[in-house]
Amino acid sequence: MEDGTSPTPGYCADTDADYDVAQWDAREGCEVRQILDRVADKWSLLVIALLERRTLRFTELRREIDGVSQRMLARTLRHLERDGLVSRTVYATVPPRVEYRLTDLGGTLHETIKSLVTWTEAHQSEIAGARAAYDRRAAAEQADAERAAAERDRIARDVLSGRR
Amino acid sequence: MEDGTSPTPGYCADTDADYDVAQWDAREGCEVRQILDRVADKWSLLVIALLERRTLRFTELRREIDGVSQRMLARTLRHLERDGLVSRTVYATVPPRVEYRLTDLGGTLHETIKSLVTWTEAHQSEIAGARAAYDRRAAAEQADAERAAAERDRIARDVLSGRR
DNA sequence: CGGTATCCCCTAAGATACTG
DNA sequence: CAGTATCTTAGGGGATACCG
Numbered sequence A, B: 001m002e003d004g005t006s007p008t009p010g011y012c013a014d015t016d017a018d019y020d021v022a023q024w025d026a027r028e029g030c031e032v033r034q035i036l037d038r039v040a041d042k043w044s045l046l047v048i049a050l051l052e053r054r055t056l057r058f059t060e061l062r063r064e065i066d067g068v069s070q071r072m073l074a075r076t077l078r079h080l081e082r083d084g085l086v087s088r089t090v091y092a093t094v095p096p097r098v099e100y101r102l103t104d105l106g107g108t109l110h111e112t113i114k115s116l117v118t119w120t121e122a123h124q125s126e127i128a129g130a131r132a133a134y135d136r137r138a139a140a141e142q143a144d145a146e147r148a149a150a151e152r153d154r155i156a157r158d159v160l161s162g163r164r
Numbered sequence C: 001c002g003g004t005a006t007c008c009c010c011t012a013a014g015a016t017a018c019t020g
Numbered sequence D: 001c002a003g004t005a006t007c008t009t010a011g012g013g014g015a016t017a018c019c020g
Helices: A020-024 A031-040 A044-053 A058-065 A070-082 A104-163 B020-024 B031-040 B044-053 B058-065 B070-082 B104-163
Strands: A086-091 A097-102 B086-091 B097-102
Touching: A020 A031, A020 B044, A031 A044, A031 A104, A031 B031, A031 B104, A044 A058, A044 A070, A044 A086, A044 A097, A044 A104, A044 B020, A058 A070, A058 A097, A070 A086, A070 B104, A097 A104, A104 B020, A104 B031, A104 B070, A104 B104, B020 B031, B031 B044, B031 B104, B044 B058, B044 B070, B044 B086, B044 B097, B044 B104, B058 B070, B058 B097, B070 B086, B097 B104
Parallel strands: none
Antiparallel strands: A086 A097, B086 B097
């Protein structure tokens, strides 16, 4: 059963106990970490966004998402279901029909996620700019280092040829 | 130079063009995806949270975080710096002194992230409950399946022994 | 002190095949 | 249709060693 979260209870360690940054911990067992991992994984966000619009069947989701493998979609849905963010309803028809919909809890998470998306949209040009600037600096330093290396080589060669 | 983001421009595809869920895309080159990956990686969030309090040096961060390798901390900081979320200042003293601080952009991201953390804290009991319920159901189904399998085995044995 | 370079391992995700 | 089981591969991340 390809386990999801580790079976150990493991609360947020809170070892330093001075304030709540310790709660944003990277160690396993931390709620924040786990939800973040869920939200950030490759497909969950897209599934949540799609289900927020309307109930969808497995195959509909698969078609809509494009690029997701059957395995990953199934896994993603199991995770979301386990966390109570998505509900799964099986209709005993033939062929079988399984519907997924966002729970109320999932809906509130979607609201929260939207603020992150909004932030990203609002700042994407700043980020792009920062990246361009960083890459320019990096390229310049790289070029500098290469010039210096070439210079050292030249000097070394001169010394050697002088010796002969 | 262990590259960060792919060099291809690759905007959010927006192929369907009907509305913005397509923008939350999982394909590479999507801003939302990239920021999400940054936020969600193992250490970035913790670094941002720590730097939001005050400027810190490399070693201070390393001590504070506990568990992070030198390599991963350096990588994380380079990424955050490239995205313009953290600034890096080198003081040409001896021994060298390098200070990291959150930029204004990083600060606004921190605000946004906090709402996600708040959501998590507000709903962790619901999530825990959902998980417990899910695991109970799964365990029950598992037990059922095993009972059924045992039953089939028994019948099969009976049939075979009757045949002899 | 503040890194980068190298090696290596292990897990997460993809491809493929099979089932109720 | 809606999955699970199995195999394989890519890369995230740790340990270690070395450099300015």
